[in-house]
Amino acid sequence: EDQVTQSPEALRLQEGESSSLNCSYTVSGLRGLFWYRQDPGKGPEFLFTLYSAGEEKEKERLKATLTKKESFLHITAPKPEDSATYLCASTQGGSEKLVFGKGTKLTVNP
């Protein structure tokens, strides 16, 4: 069964303390690996799509990378406004359906 597993479940950082979130996937025929940010009571906000191993994308303090088995979301010098739940999802084969991980709840303390 196709699976997406995120770790850690929750992460507390001090402002400025860089770290990484992990997303491992067991998907046959990966079509895309997606990262979203979700704030409480809101819908997910699209961050990145990665398609092939070795690919990297950056946006402000966030950088997403992809290998054949996992993806990392690196957060450099985070600020309190980066606090949110970060969701990883994949699509596989000919399907457009997203398979979501359970998310990592990030809290950045000032």
Next chain:
Amino acid sequence: GAVVSQHPSWVICKSGTSVKIECRSLDFQATTMFWYRQFPKQSLMLMATSNEGSKATYEQGVEKDKFLINHASLTLSTLTVTSAHPEDSSFYICSASGSVGNEQFFGPGTRLTVL
């Protein structure tokens, strides 16, 4: 770009009534729209996939007669929860996908509370 809206943002209804939720893609044509449900502290669970002008495809365990989906145009899909019961209370989120990159863009969600 890629803005998706939902209406209403929250709704409270009595048990046994029906509730309609609208999902609109505001600045692009959505070939496919998706409906998700999210319970507290859980991730998103796909309910159904719909393409404009055709019947929705429901995920296993989702009652198609209870959750009616209409995708009448490339910018509008509706989800109707029929004869709602308290266990249907949840956060319902739609997403829309155009043709480029197959990214899904999500609406802000609708909080449904059934009394």
